[in-house]
Amino acid sequence: KRNLNTEIIGQEIIYYKEIESTNDTAKRLAQSGVDEGTVVIAEEQKRGKGRLGREFCSPLGGIWLSCILRPDIKPTLATRATYIASLAIVKTINKLSAVDAKIKWPNDILIGDKKVSGILTEMGAELDRVDYLVVGMGINLNFSLDNFDESLHNKVTTIYHETGKKVSRVEFVQALLEEIERIYYKLNNFEEILEEWKAYSYTLGRIVKIDSKREEIIGEAIDIAEDGALLVKVDDKVRKFYSGEVSLCHQ
Numbered sequence: 624k625r626n627l628n629t630e631i632i633g634q635e636i637i638y639y640k641e642i643e644s645t646n647d648t649a650k651r652l653a654q655s656g657v658d659e660g661t662v663v664i665a666e667e668q669k670r671g672k673g674r675l676g677r678e679f680c681s682p683l684g685g686i687w688l689s690c691i692l693r694p695d696i697k698p699t700l701a702t703r704a705t706y707i708a709s710l711a712i713v714k715t716i717n718k719l720s721a722v723d724a725k726i727k728w729p730n731d732i733l734i735g736d737k738k739v740s741g742i743l744t745e746m747g748a749e750l751d752r753v754d755y756l757v758v759g760m761g762i763n764l765n766f767s768l769d770n771f772d773e774s775l776h777n778k779v780t781t782i783y784h785e786t787g788k789k790v791s792r793v794e795f796v797q798a799l800l801e802e803i804e805r806i807y808y809k810l811n812n813f814e815e816i817l818e819e820w821k822a823y824s825y826t827l828g829r830i831v832k833i834d835s836k837r838e839e840i841i842g843e844a845i846d847i848a849e850d851g852a853l854l855v856k857v858d859d860k861v862r863k864f865y866s867g868e869v870s871l872c873h874q
């Protein structure tokens with residue numbers, strides 16, 4: 624890992640063979656004041672956390688890591704971290720394995736229509752500033768579909784399942800952290816990040832179904848707003864949706 628060509632991200636890497644959740648450990652470290660760029664990585668998670676309180680299957684062979692960021696931004700802009708992570712993951716996957724992965728807004732990476740990676744960003748904030756972001760990334764790399772319940776086989780996949788080839792985990796992590804740093808430097812130039820992100824979007828241009836607490840809406844996903852919201856054309860009106868309040872199905 625010492626070949627890592629970064630100035631911030633991964634300057635400190637804390638490695639576990641086994642852990643409950645890298646996000647939980649990274650949050651504790653962030654609260655105790657460790658430097659920005661610190662990465663917590665584990666070979667295996669016993670209680671990987673997914674979004675919406677779900678459990679995230681994290682067996683041996685995958686990449687399970689959390690990166691601590693301390694950007695000087697307002698909490699409302701924290702979703703930018705998810706854009707950075709999704710772009711970095713999709714670029715790394717496509718570079719190191721012969722697949723054409725795409726980003727499903729807001730935070731899943733798909734190969735074809737199946738999920739290969741997920742992101743869980745957690746935040747600590749003080750007053751109106753971000754104190755830390757823990758960006759948790761899980762990538763189904765070198766293991767087979769047998770690790771998943773059969774009912775999920777049409778929903779999730781792994782890079783190994785798709786290509787029949789294993790990718791060096793060290794090489795993957797190195798490329799990923801370098802990519803994260805490159806994009807992180809553009810944090811205050813979100814337009815530029817979005818431009819790149821859109822080229823990998825699975826969602827834009829598609830008809831989507833939005834499930835929020837109150838309603839179920841069907842419309843066309845047309846763009847991303849400056850604040851990271853998804854813009855959906857419903858009948859003849861454009862509406863904004865935020866990742867926290869909706870779940871998205873593609874039709």
Ligand code: BTN
Nearest residue numbers: 644646671672673674741759761
């Ligand atoms: C999701 O798709 O619902 C988000 C999954 C995020 C999983 C990663 S794996 C590393 C980090 N530690 C966790 O406990 N979760 C994230």
